[in-house]
Amino acid sequence: MQNTIKMKLKKINPNLEEALIENGLTEAxxxxxxxxxxxxxxxxxIVISPQGSGKxxxxxxxxxxxLVGEGEESPxxxxxxxxxxxxxxxxELFEQFGxxxxxxxxxxxxxxxxxxxxNYISTGIDVLIGTPNKLSEMFTTAxxxxxxxxxxxxxxxxxILKLRHETKIMRISNSINKTQxxxxxxxxxxxxxxxxxxxxxxxxxxxxxxxxxxx
Numbered sequence: 061m062q063n064t065i066k067m068k069l070k071k072i073n074p075n076l077e078e079a080l081i082e083n084g085l086t087e088a089x090x091x092x093x094x095x096x097x098x099x100x101x102x103x104x105x106i107v108i109s110p111q112g113s114g115k116x117x118x119x120x121x122x123x124x125x126x127l128v129g130e131g132e133e134s135p136x137x138x139x140x141x142x143x144x145x146x147x148x149x150x151x152e153l154f155e156q157f158g159x160x161x162x163x164x165x166x167x168x169x170x171x172x173x174x175x176x177x178x179n180y181i182s183t184g185i186d187v188l189i190g191t192p193n194k195l196s197e198m199f200t201t202a203x204x205x206x207x208x209x210x211x212x213x214x215x216x217x218x219x220i221l222k223l224r225h226e227t228k229i230m231r232i233s234n235s236i237n238k239t240q241x242x243x244x245x246x247x248x249x250x251x252x253x254x255x256x257x258x259x260x261x262x263x264x265x266x267x268x269x270x271x272x273x274x275x
Contacts, residue, residue, distance in 0.1 A: 124154070
């Protein structure tokens with residue numbers, strides 16, 4: 061009996077599927093099955109799912125799915141994460157699952173060198189991952205092109221908003237005209253509701269139960 065992700069995720073990119081299977085992901089979990097079609101459609105979404113339910117993997121799968129096959133010089137996906145450790149972990153996932161693609165992924169964090177980061181990004185990247193402080197600073201000073209941005213993703217929104225980064229996130233969001241905006245979090249909070257009200261357009265809401273154990 062053949063049991064692959066393809067059976068559960070409709071029209072998944074074959075290069076992405078191959079990399080997922082090579083990394084032991086032979087079946088999409090509940091979160092990935094539930095959200096794949098809506099995220100792929102380009103709609104704004106709020107995804108509330110417990111710790112360890114595969115949110116980071118879901119982000120990477122969907123970014124690769126949407127961006128593969130479209131070469132651009134400027135970033136087409138922007139992912140905001142909490143800290144340097146999250147930046148590095150997300151980069152590693154892209155390395156694993158995007159290895160059969162030409163996607164160029166780059167991460168920036170508070171301890172990085174601003175000039176080096178700006179120069180590297182100017183050579184052309186597809187996915188930019190970063191912390192709120194660093195991305196806000198870069199958007200203020202670098203002025204790089206975000207007109208091609210297809211996806212604006214906030215990962216683990218709860219701890220980020222507890223640090224009161226709403227203004228920085230809104231400033232970045234407001235500098236982007238039309239893009240898909242997605243918020244991921246372990247819990248729905250009042251801060252997330254307020255941010256979503258300001259930032260998202262008629263978002264779909266997914267609320268997953270505590271079941272899965274893989275992040």
